[in-house]
Amino acid sequence: MMHLESIPIQAFLIVSSALFCIGIWGLLNSRNAVRVLMSIELMLNAVNINLMTFSSYIDNNLIQGQVFTIFVITVAAAEAAVGLAILLSLYRNRVTVDMESFNLLKW
């Protein structure tokens, strides 16, 4: 067995890539609007893992990646609040959360 000093950076990057792709799949294939918001949260978390990995492995003196992660978490919280409020008013107008029925902007 090979000797390791720490977990290789590729392991973290692969986990984050897989999480991002799962999020994209859910975004494209969900019928429920709440699940679409959850998929967006998954993608944001994948991006955060990426930033934290590079911050820890490459820039571990000035940890700017961690500061960026804090800002991404802030924006994600704001996005979740506004997204769910939009979802509630959509539900109030259409009485459904099916993504296929929101076709007002279809040309």
Place this chain on the structure above:
Amino acid sequence: MSIAITTQIICFTVLSFIVLIGALGVVLLESIVYSAFLLGGVFMSVAGLYLLLNASFVAAAQVLVYVGAVNVLIIFAIMLVNKKEDLKPINDIKSRRIISTSICLTLLSLLIRVDLTNVWSLSSPQNSIGEESTIRIGEHLFSDYLLPFEVASVLLLMAMIGAIVLARRDVMNEDISTGLPVDQELIEKSSEPLLTNKN
């Protein structure tokens, strides 16, 4: 980090397994409530990954903001909109699934190829500052990232007011300042109560 490398690898394997299986469950499960609780588990495991990367402050922020606020908000939204409805079948669902799955797999293979083939210029002393990172984040936030920090506070205020305005449903009959009747059609049309669970 003071943890032995074997322990680190075991923790990483377990946490990333939970993250990926949980994310697949969030996307694939039929019941949206199970998805929401699995999403909380995914957020907790991501916080564990941050701890493995020597970032205790960001891990705490992740638990507080994601599990404590975002996940609870999502569960509340599910509670407010949980009407059982029969979804209309889409006729070209199979081709859509095939196209989207192939796009995602292609993107995944591309990203993994980049991850594995690129030569990362790693700095030699791994995790040199450790627990000092919280102090360092504070210094960053109040010196070179001061403007984004202040803009983030404005953003949170805007999101709060926007969410209140969008989600509000009761509208007063008359204007507070003038006493004139308010045009209800313009603001919001009246609708059925939210929890219509008749099926």
